[in-house]
Amino acid sequence: MNLKTINNVYFIGIGGIGMSALARYFKFIGKNVAGYDRVSTEMTTELENAGMSVTFKDDEEEIPEVFRDTVGTLVVYTPAVPKSSALFQYFTGKGFEVCKRAQVLGFITSGSFCYAVAGTHGKTTTSAILAHVLKDTGVPVTAFLGGISENLNSNFLLEGDKITVTEADEFDRSFLHLSPDIACITSIDADHLDIYGNKEEMDRTFREFAGKVKPGGKLIVRYGLPISGITYGVESGADYSVENLEIRDGGYVFDIRTPEKLVTRVKFGKPGKHNLLNALAAFTMAVEGGVEPGDAAEALFGFKGVKRRFSYQLKSENIVYVDDYAHHPAEIDAVYQAVREMYPGKKVMAVFQPHLFSRTRDFMEEFGRSLSGFDEVVLLDIYPAREEPIEGITSARLLEEIDNDNKQLVSKKELLSLLKKTDADVVLTLGAGDIGREVEKIREVLSEKAKE
Template structure:
């Protein structure tokens, strides 16, 4: 445990107040909700107002959007900041130089989970959906858990909930090596691809960190790793399972997969039994693989098979993870079939590849348009070729300018870097305003024949465009 974070002391402090710098972040907001659930006063700063900050304010948090030392509370027991906040942030510097207890988000999460049974899901992609699936299965089945999610669970419209059962389901974030503060009883690792190279430098360093994370599994604990992750053989964990979509060389895998109206029906072959006729009502073949990993966790906890299947069938997904904004419409409902609109957080080439491959398999007869907003100049620079290759799966490619997030522009790095490598004739870079104008002009065309599939992807602010696009398509 980080010596500067004592959760009980904070709960017992006279001020009973925690301040968050970057409160609107998905991980930060889950911690804010944790403290709100304990009756602690929560306040914080974020750069812009979002649906998430509005929700937090409705739940009792005080939030402002201007970097202003005069506006911050002085009577706080703890100040929590995200590593995405610049080091020279005025409020952060004020608290650091005036003797306040200032810690990273990962320190708080590590402290909260110090005395609980922890299920920690990590990986360069897939972790948000698997974490949410696992937490949902535990909640829906009555097993119970405290959930700290990296996305908004569609079933509950939140990224945090609590339980009397002292079990935590935690999304283990590799950014800034945050996940190394956790102590898993069960750990899942989905992938170790090159990402966050601004932090790690190269792919080998990323993989080294995941090996370290795996080795954090407690004595007698379980490591569940994606089949084919060779570096996991280096870990010291004695009890290890592998999972896969359909590779029967893995310990746990799916079989007899059938596509059914934008979802799937399948069996899960576990180590000692078969969970037959599972139903998943969200899109994306990669989500079947995610479900296999979640079922593996549930199996390790010995949750009743029928309860697991019922929870899977009831799972509505995660906001912005293959989210049907305009769902597929059955052909039996009439000859005219509306377009499909999918919103997704994909911001890494492999995530885009999985997303677009799934769209292709679900809608083989439809034209697929991808609207992608690259996230970070460094990621675009390092992975431009991979992005171009994945985007080429679509029929039409529209790129928005790079969303900078925490970064300053890098000379020579732009969305055009990706566009050059896209192997499609119908491709272009448009500003957000130009894209909306394009949509207004082409909305009727997109309804022809079966109706196109429009996919909007990215981790920046592209989600703000989803509602107007939906209105243009079916309004």
């Protein structure tokens, strides 16, 4: 792959969060960029407004003429796009250079000092915090994020090409294309079993990723994981640990003990122990990369968050509305811990849209246990994404696993009218599907209710 000879870059699945960051990168460095996605979204509209041509029809006739040059065109696709796609078939059949998103990301970051954040949970927030800390402390960095940083209002940052921050995505073993200088592993819970088959194979692949760290590089791991490296955690045995933790103003104040010193009265505004750990992971990576501990700690206070990661949509005296991307039982548990810690004694309603038939099948009992703790549970139908239905795997079946008398299954069309009648003090929307598109309408309904 030689970027100097590439004039045009076409993305099959351009609206995806990881794909769109790459699209922004290529547009920024002066390439012609176009692509296809299934439906128009806020993201595809932003890409179009930035000068990229986007089509929503999987048809070779939709390809702009300039992108039909096999010599000067690179085609990037996401594994979520089926190989039967007409566009994928056209480009592969005509001899274009066709690469997975992960391959291209690996190539772009290979010539830089690369920070890579891996883990089944926390990698988006951790990489966004890290990008913020580096930027805030004057490090010229390019960042490819898997979510919209509220500090940047983007999933992409380009302030220099010598240092990069990226997520290391375990889906489809994508992170094995990376060769980071500093890598972090936040968690290794069973997930994507449609790809890995079992937890043992997933563990093995994470160890393989750990082996991708460049000679002389550093591996940072959550304390307690079965992989050797520099550790971080709330536990005193970790190399970087949290001490004297206090809850204050909806966030945390704490000290960080590093191998060299104690950094006192660190402030971080995002609630939940999982976010505290994400902040500590980013702090550890930044310090191990050469940032002064005091400067890194000061930068943490300015981090605003990532959209759809415990994202406050409404804070009033009588109703709080939080939206979160949580789509795995461990992530739901983390949201539960955060909301109970911040709003003790309040009635909490969780609106959950399961993501993928296979994940719902693989963690049916675990989802049931995680959701049972909320005071009220509302289930939406399973969001299929790239999958076909699996017989017997439905939201109605999941509802049976929830040990809660106050539970129901509704359609998205029924959701708003239900929320108009709720007496919950805190409303959560959870899931990685298209529930995010309902957030604005839900906020409007709850805002009106808050006035009553």
